Amino acid sequence: MAKPESAGPEYDVVISGASLAGSAAAILLARRGARVALLERRSDPGAYKVLCTHSLTANSYPVLDELGLIPALEETGAIPNHARWYTRWGWIEPKDTPNGPALPHAYNVRRSTLDPLIRARAERTPGVDLLLGHQVTGVVREAGRVAGVRVSAPRGEREIRARLVVGADGKDSPVAKFAGVPARPYENARFGYFAHFRGLPLRDGISHVWFLEPDMAYAFPNDDGVTVVAVLPDKKRLPAFREDLEGSFFAFVRALPEAPPVDSAERITKITGTVDYPLHSRRPTAPGVAFVGDAALTSDPLWGVGCGWALQTAQWLADAVAPAVTGRGDLDKSLAAYARTHQRRLLGHQRLAVDFARSRPFNPLERLMFSAAARDEAVARHIHLFASRLMSPPRFLSPTALARASAVNLKHRRATAPSARLSRTGA
Known part of the structure; x- marks a missing residue:
């Protein structure tokens, strides 16, 4: 039931978009005490995203664990996403460290399975109102900040006020459009x-x-x-x-x-x-607004990172703003903290993805790392951690990592040099 206007907004948070990022944010915020309206423009509770890699990279495992989804995913038959990568130097095949920890993983699971699963979990979470068939048609502004949304709903137009509006509505985010937060596009030279x-x-x-x-x-x-x-x-x-x-x-x-x-x-x-899927980046916050998942950053689908980042950004947002949206902190400072985390954790990865999206061959550093990874198990594990987004770009290309890769390739050249000389002499 809506509270009287004098009692403040009806909700602490209103989230537009009930797919991965939106549903995860709703669950995590509600568990931290927030009243959440989770809006989904589609009326079908089983709706799902079709254009997707259908892969949750290992960086998302802690979020899946906090959401309590690991047992449910394994019951559906989701596949641990270990991988091997072909390169011109051969296959990179990461293996567990001998007598050490297993390689981290998350899961490959179809969005037709995953989206209804997490949406149903959100609907069952106390403090979350899942409102299907609610499409955002504008934002409510008050004192120079966004203070809610206007929606088209099954029973007509409606206004929903909240301390925070979250855009979890994809790369073409209507919330961002109505809030005046543009995206910066980057060309993707692959289809x-x-x-x-x-x-x-x-x-x-x-x-x-x-x-x-x-x-x-x-x-x-x-x-x-x-x-x-x-x-x-x-x-x-x-x-x-x-x-x-x-x-x-x-x-x-x-x-x-x-x-x-x-x-x-x-x-x-x-x-x-x-045939045209540009990468997008936009500021992850504005006064009264935050963006998660593709609404904040859309990367190149070839890396399969979108689902993992959707879940991570939902967790970072909940951690940063939960006290403020429940009246126990400064919301603007909390949003600034979320923006710093978002940029610190993802900006370097996105810059590399933008560069590779130009559809170019490997650059010298990539040639060094990938060729060494095809020849050395330790470098292969290093590649795996980076591809799983469990390692930052500076650590991936650290002096120690580059030195290891250089030593591996030098050893390989020395080992193959005698056979190459014999081949040239016809022996």
């Missing part, structure tokens, strides 16, 4: 198409990624025996690719090293994708 297959075996049953410089591809096993296969070629190939989409897709996959046998598998979806 992408994907399809789902059942009965598609992969070596060791784990994810495969192909770095073809500049083209990319991946195959991720998911729940219910379904594998998503994606191709991400340079846009220079787009005109020819479009002439015969199905033929081009299958020809691309068949040509991959150790190609997954798509011709003998059952394709259970259409080949879908996008």
Whole structure:
């Protein structure tokens, strides 16, 4: 029941978007004592995002654990997302440290499974009101800051006031548009198409990624025996690719090293994708507003980091603002703290993704690290931690890491030099 105007806003937080970032933020904020309105423009509680890598990188595991979703994910058949990566130097195959900790992981799980699961968890959380069929049509301003939203709802127009409005509504965020917070776009010089297959075996049953410089591809096993296969070629190939989409897709996959046998598998979806998916970044906060997930930062889908970052940003926001939205702190200072965390943790990763999205071959540092990783287990584990977003770019390219990679490659060159000389002399 709405409180009288004199008693303050109806909610502490109103969140637009009830997918991963929005549902996670709603759960975490409500557990910290906030009253949350979770708005979803779609009326179907089983709605889900279609265009996705369907992978939760290992950086999201602590958030999944806090949300209590690990047992539920494993019950659905979600697949631990260990992976191997093809490069021109061979396969990078990270392994557990001998007599040490196992490699961290999270899960590959279809969004058709994941989205309804986390949304239902949010709906059952005390303090969360899930409002389906509620589309944001504007924001309410008061004293120079956003103080709520206007929505189109099944019973007509409605105004919902809150101490904080959260945009969890994707890269084209309506909340950001109405609040006047623009995004900075970065060109993605690759396009992408994907399809789902059942009965598609992969070596060791784990994810495969192909770095073809500049083209990319991946195959991720998911729940219910379904594998998503994606191709991400340079846009220079787009005109020819479009002439015969199905033929081009299958020809691309068949040509991959150790190609997954798509011709003998059952394709259970259409080949879908996008020819233009720019990266976006926007300020993660404004007076009375915060953004999580793709609404704050949309990266290159080839890295599969979007779902993990959606969950992490929801957790960072809840940690930063929960006291303030429940009347126990300064909201502007809390939002500033969230913005600092967001930029400190993600800005370096995004800069590297923006650079690689130009569809270029590996640069010298990348050649050093990836070639060494194909030859050395320790460097392969280092690559795994970085790809899982458990390591910052400065640590990934630290002097120690570069020295290790250089030593590995030098040892490799010395070991192969005698055979190369024999080959040249015809011996």
